[in-house]
Amino acid sequence: MSSSPGRARRHSPAVYRRRRLALLLVLIIIAAVVWLLIARPWSSGAAVEPGDAQGQDAQPILPVISTSPEPSDGVSGTPTSTPDDTTAETPGTTDAATDAASPSAARTPSPGVTAAACTPNDVTVQAVTDKKSYASGEDPQLSIELVNESDEPCTLNVGTSAQVFTITSGSDTWWRSTDCQSEPSDMLVVLNAGQKVSSSQPITWDRTRSSVATCQAKNRPQAAGGGASYHLSVQIGGIDSIDDAIFQLY
Template identity: 55%
Template sequence: MTGTTPRRRHSPAVYRRRRIVLLIAVLAIAGIVWLLIAQPWAGAATESTDKSDESRSQNTAESLPVPSAPVSPDPSSTGAVEGAVVEGTPTPGATPTAQPCVASELTVEPVTSADTYASEESPQFSITLTNNGPDCTLNVGTSAQSFTVMSGDDVWWRSTDCQSEPSDMIVLIGAGQTVSSATPLTWDRTRSAVGTCADGSRPRAPGGGASYHLSVEIGGISSTEPRQFLLY
C-alpha cells in the first residue's frame, strides 16, 4: 500500500533488555512470596524467646540452700552436718530484675521431719517459703537463714551459733511459688552457744516427752507460728 511507513523492527539488544527486566520482576515477586510463606524471622524470634526463658529459669528459686555447721571431732555424738546446695538452685551471681519481696506477701513456715522423736533420733528441720504476691527477689542464702529451738522461754539451739562460711544468694521467687529447703538441717539435741561448737560435752536437751518449738527466719522474714515437737 502506498503512503504507509514500514514498521521498524527493534534490534536484538532491545529484546534482550526487555527479557532481563521481565526476569528480574518475576524473581522479585517470587522472593516476596517466599518471605511471606517461610517467615524466616519467626525462627530467630523463637530462639531469642527460648534463650530469655532459659536465662529466667536459671535465676528462679527452686530450693533453698542449707546453713552449714562445722564438723566436730565426734560427729556421732553431736549430730553436726555440713549443708550443701543441691543441683537446681539458682546460679550464684545471677541478677534477677524483679522488685524486692515484701514481707507481708511472703509466708515462712518451719518444718520438722516428725512430731515426736525417740531418744536415739535427731530432729531434722526445714523452711518452706511461699510467695503470695507478684514475682520478687529475696536473699535466701545461708547468711539470711536462722533456725531456733526453744523450750518455753529458754533458747536451746540456734543454727547461727556455729554456722560456718555463710553466704548470700539473691534469687527470683515467682508469683504463687513455694520453695523449700534442699536438705534438712539436723539438730544434735544439745544446747548451742558461740564458742562451744566443737565441744562434744554440751548439755543434752531433756527428753521424756518434753515439748520444744522451732522458729525460722529467712531473708529477714520470720515465721509467724512456731512448730511444736516432742523429745523422748
C-alpha cells in the first residue's frame, strides 16, 4: 500500500524572522548604495583650488582693470562687452596673476551718443609699483592706472589681451608679462570724461628673467639686487604709459 505524500515541514517563527531581517538588510544596503551614487557625499567641499601661483609652470592672466568710485556727476566706466565668466584666481607671483572682477556697472552715455575709440591724446596711462625699493625677498607689485583727460567719453579695450607690463634695467629687458600669458581676453569699456580706472589686483614679479622659451623652466635667472635700478613700463589698449615707474632691488 502506497503512502500519501508528506506535508511540507513548517519552519519555526524564528526562521521567518531571520529571513525577514536578512531581506530588510539587503534592501537597506541597496538603498544606501543608490543614495551614495546620487548624493556623492565625498565630493562635498572639495572644490578645486587654484594652482600654486609660486610655480614657474603657472601661466599669467593679467588683472582686469577696475573702475574708481563714481565721480560727482554720477557716471563711471561702462562695459560694452565682457569676457567669458571666469573664476578669480589667487594673486600669483612669477608669471601668474589674478584675473580680477569686471569693472562695476554704471550709467551708459545718453542714447544716440557714440563713444569714439580712446587715443593717447584722450587717455594718460601710468605704470605703478607698490614701493620704490624692495628688500631681499620682497617681490614688486605691478599695476596700471589710467585717466580719461578729455571732455568726452571714449571706448578702450582694458582686457587682459590689451595689457603689457615690461621691466627693464638699462637696455636689458628682464621681464614681460605677455611672454607666458595664456587665454587672454578682451573687455571694452566706456571711459567717461575725467574718469580714472586702475588694476583691481596687482601682478607680482618674482624677480626672475622671462622669455617665451622659459615658461616651464623651474630655475630662471634671478634679477640682481644690491640696489640695482629697474624700470616698469605698461601699455593698455595700445596706449603706452607716459613715464616709467622706477624702483630698486636689494
